[in-house]
Amino acid sequence: MKKIFSILILCALLLSIVSCGERNDTIDESLLRGEYTKDLEGTTLKVYNWGEYISDGAEGSLDVNAAFEKLTGIKVVYSTYDDNETMYSDLVSGANYYDIIIPSDYMIERLIREERLEQVDVRELSNYQFIDEQYKNLYFDPDNAYSVPYNVGMVGLIYNTTMVEGTIDSWEALWDEKYSGNILTFNNPRDAFALAQLILDQDLNTTDPADWDAAAALLKEQSPVLQARVMDEVFNKMEGGNAAMAPYYAGDYLLMKENNPDLAFAYPKEGVNIFCDSVCVPKGCQNYDAAVLYMNFLMEPEIALANAEALCYASPNTEVVSHEDYTYKDNKILYPSEEDMPKVQWFHDMDAKTVEYYETLWVDVLNS
Amino acid sequence: MKIFGKIYLGVIFAVMYLPLLVMVFFSFNASNSTATFTGFSLHWYEEMLRDSAAMDALKNTLLLAVVSTVIATILGTLAAVGIFGMRNKWFKTGVLSVSNVPMMNPDIVTGVSLMLLFAFVGRMLGAVESLGFFTILIAHVTFSLPYVVLNVLPKLMQTDPHLAEAAQDLGSTPIQAFFRVVLPSISSGVVSGALMAFTLSIDDFVISHYTSGSFTTLPLLIYTMTKKRVTPEMYAVCSCIFLSVLVLLLIMNLSQIRQAKKMSRISVIGKK
Numbered sequence: 202m203k204k205i206f207s208i209l210i211l212c213a214l215l216l217s218i219v220s221c222g223e224r225n226d227t228i229d230e231s232l233l234r235g236e237y238t239k240d241l242e243g244t245t246l247k248v249y250n251w252g253e254y255i256s257d258g259a260e261g262s263l264d265v266n267a268a269f270e271k272l273t274g275i276k277v278v279y280s281t282y283d284d285n286e287t288m289y290s291d292l293v294s295g296a297n298y299y300d301i302i303i304p305s306d307y308m309i310e311r312l313i314r315e316e317r318l319e320q321v322d323v324r325e326l327s328n329y330q331f332i333d334e335q336y337k338n339l340y341f342d343p344d345n346a347y348s349v350p351y352n353v354g355m356v357g358l359i360y361n362t363t364m365v366e367g368t369i370d371s372w373e374a375l376w377d378e379k380y381s382g383n384i385l386t387f388n389n390p391r392d393a394f395a396l397a398q399l400i401l402d403q404d405l406n407t408t409d410p411a412d413w414d415a416a417a418a419l420l421k422e423q424s425p426v427l428q429a430r431v432m433d434e435v436f437n438k439m440e441g442g443n444a445a446m447a448p449y450y451a452g453d454y455l456l457m458k459e460n461n462p463d464l465a466f467a468y469p470k471e472g473v474n475i476f477c478d479s480v481c482v483p484k485g486c487q488n489y490d491a492a493v494l495y496m497n498f499l500m501e502p503e504i505a506l507a508n509a510e511a512l513c514y515a516s517p518n519t520e521v522v523s524h525e526d527y528t529y530k531d532n533k534i535l536y537p538s539e540e541d542m543p544k545v546q547w548f549h550d551m552d553a554k555t556v557e558y559y560e561t562l563w564v565d566v567l568n569s
Numbered sequence: 570m571k572i573f574g575k576i577y578l579g580v581i582f583a584v585m586y587l588p589l590l591v592m593v594f595f596s597f598n599a600s601n602s603t604a605t606f607t608g609f610s611l612h613w614y615e616e617m618l619r620d621s622a623a624m625d626a627l628k629n630t631l632l633l634a635v636v637s638t639v640i641a642t643i644l645g646t647l648a649a650v651g652i653f654g655m656r657n658k659w660f661k662t663g664v665l666s667v668s669n670v671p672m673m674n675p676d677i678v679t680g681v682s683l684m685l686l687f688a689f690v691g692r693m694l695g696a697v698e699s700l701g702f703f704t705i706l707i708a709h710v711t712f713s714l715p716y717v718v719l720n721v722l723p724k725l726m727q728t729d730p731h732l733a734e735a736a737q738d739l740g741s742t743p744i745q746a747f748f749r750v751v752l753p754s755i756s757s758g759v760v761s762g763a764l765m766a767f768t769l770s771i772d773d774f775v776i777s778h779y780t781s782g783s784f785t786t787l788p789l790l791i792y793t794m795t796k797k798r799v800t801p802e803m804y805a806v807c808s809c810i811f812l813s814v815l816v817l818l819l820i821m822n823l824s825q826i827r828q829a830k831k832m833s834r835i836s837v838i839g840k841k
Contacts, residue, residue, distance in 0.1 A: 249783075251795075252795060252796055253793075257621060259800075297699070297783065432795065433795055437602070437603055440602050456601075456798070460601070512796075
């Protein structure tokens with residue numbers, strides 16, 4: 202009995218440590234542009250977002266969800282997913298409902314086509330005016346009827362200047378035998394194929410099996426020079442100087458550079474993949490009014506600024522981009538000028554047959 | 570040969586404990602990298618306490634572990650006593666095998682089937698949200714139950730069945746006999762069963778993944794950290810958990826040693 206008691210005491214101790222943390226939820230309300238009332242106080246809002254995809258109070262930043270709770274009295278139930286497909290299967294399983302989700306472009310296209318999203322009248326959202334025109338009317342939501350942009354980003358080539366001579370301007374560097382054993386690439390079919398497709402000057406969303414065959418053949422040629430196929434392990438490898446080059450997201454390069462100043466970045470001339478994650482309200486939501494309020498809150502310049510600082514991706518919010526205090530104001534990598542802007546291609550939702558086809562090819566590539 | 574034995578032991582210990590040491594070491598890193606060590610700092614422990622998502626997840630994990638352990642230990646002990654008392658041998662092995670199924674079953678099968686069941690029942694009851702704390706609690710009790718049963722049963726077999734009968738002869742009710750005679754003699758099995766249930770619940774990922782809904786535990790939270798790198802903050806959280814488990818084990822072992830001493834003293838007195 203004494204032992205069980207000691208276990209319980211230990212747990213109580215741990216719990217008390219846990220609950221002593223304070224939340225950074227104070228915002229200067231005079232800076233808010235939208236109107237927030239406590240009309241919905243006591244209700245719950247279920248938010249389903251990518252992991253580590255919001256400013257959460259880490260390193261002295263603002264805890265966005267806590268600030269929203271404090272401002273409106275609405276309780277935010279926040280959970281996270283690791284990729285679009287996980288979110289999708291959870292959403293369609295019907296075992297859960299969500300009021301807010303933040304999927305990527307091609308997933309929004311699919312959700313709209315399958316009529317899984319609620320329409321949102323952006324005219325109701327006072328902060329929608331701050332969204333950059335270039336991120337309105339995007340292909341997946343041409344009438345801005347379902348989503349508001351949250352983050353945008355582009356893939357680029359990160360390389361270590363101590364291991365690579367000169368500058369790099371082409372994806373073909375990832376095939377260069379000179380750097381054999383020091384090259385990293387994506388460990389998922391869509392992103393890895395995209396690199397080969399860009400070199401071959403294909404449409405990333407081609408449905409022609411011959412195109413995919415050609416891209417797969419090119420990927421197989423790359424296998425001997427690769428060190429590894431990685432996803433977020435790329436941070437450790439590039440920061441530790443264990444690899445010469447890797448394709449990854451521009452914002453993540455800026456984070457890596459903080460730990461390894463030898464790293465450089467390029468948007469290859471063949472073009473790059475661009476993505477946009479947008480805030481949507483799925484069908485089955487139980488607190489639509491709070492969801493719309495939350496959408497507007499995320500576009501609030503102060504809030505979007507906190508998110509842009511914490512996440513390091515490009516913000517679609519014009520007030521953030523021109524904000525005096527913004528660390529990445531005028532950053533040429535996140536916000537390239539018009540002449541430096543690379544060619545970009547979006548991922549579209551692919552039909553099941555093509556997905557199955559390139560996934561079979563991917564297995565071959567992995568085994569080569 | 571002795572040298573080889575020592576080397577072997579050293580290698581085994583290195584494999585078991587080096588990863589933990591590396592983790593604890595990097596939790597004191599000054600920068601946010603998990604690859605390059607730039608200097609000693611307690612920064613990530615501060616961050617840990619400030620990170621509401623991680624703290625909520627840790628709170629959820631501990632709450633779930635404690636509640637599921639208490640339930641699984643009580644149910645498991647009762648089940649073990651029941652199974653032990655069964656007369657029909659076939660029935661006994663049958664019940665025992667059935668209760669072991671959640672342990673032998675791959676986690677993914679248990680997880681998916683529980684999720685399907687919960688979603689089905691939830692839909693029947695017309696709930697908008699069928700997964701949450703209670704479903705993950707049921708799941709955790711389910712998979713930790715057999716471990717408690719398996720820890721308690723051998724202890725029951727070791728105890729003299731006549732002891733309980735003797736206690737009843739001397740005037741105690743069956744319930745008194747259970748609490749005063751049977752339970753103390755199987756207590757070490759109950760505790761080790763509870764401890765296993767606790768650790769299994771803390772680190773379960775697969776089953777939790779399917780049955781948790783929006784109830785986020787620490788393993789689930791770490792799994793979703795794919796957008797950005799995992800910071801040393803998680804190392805700090807894990808180091809704290811490791812330390813608590815270590816302290817827990819030490820307390821247990823010390824009290825067991827003390828108890829063993831007491832027992833040997835009693836038996837010496839008995840012989841005199």
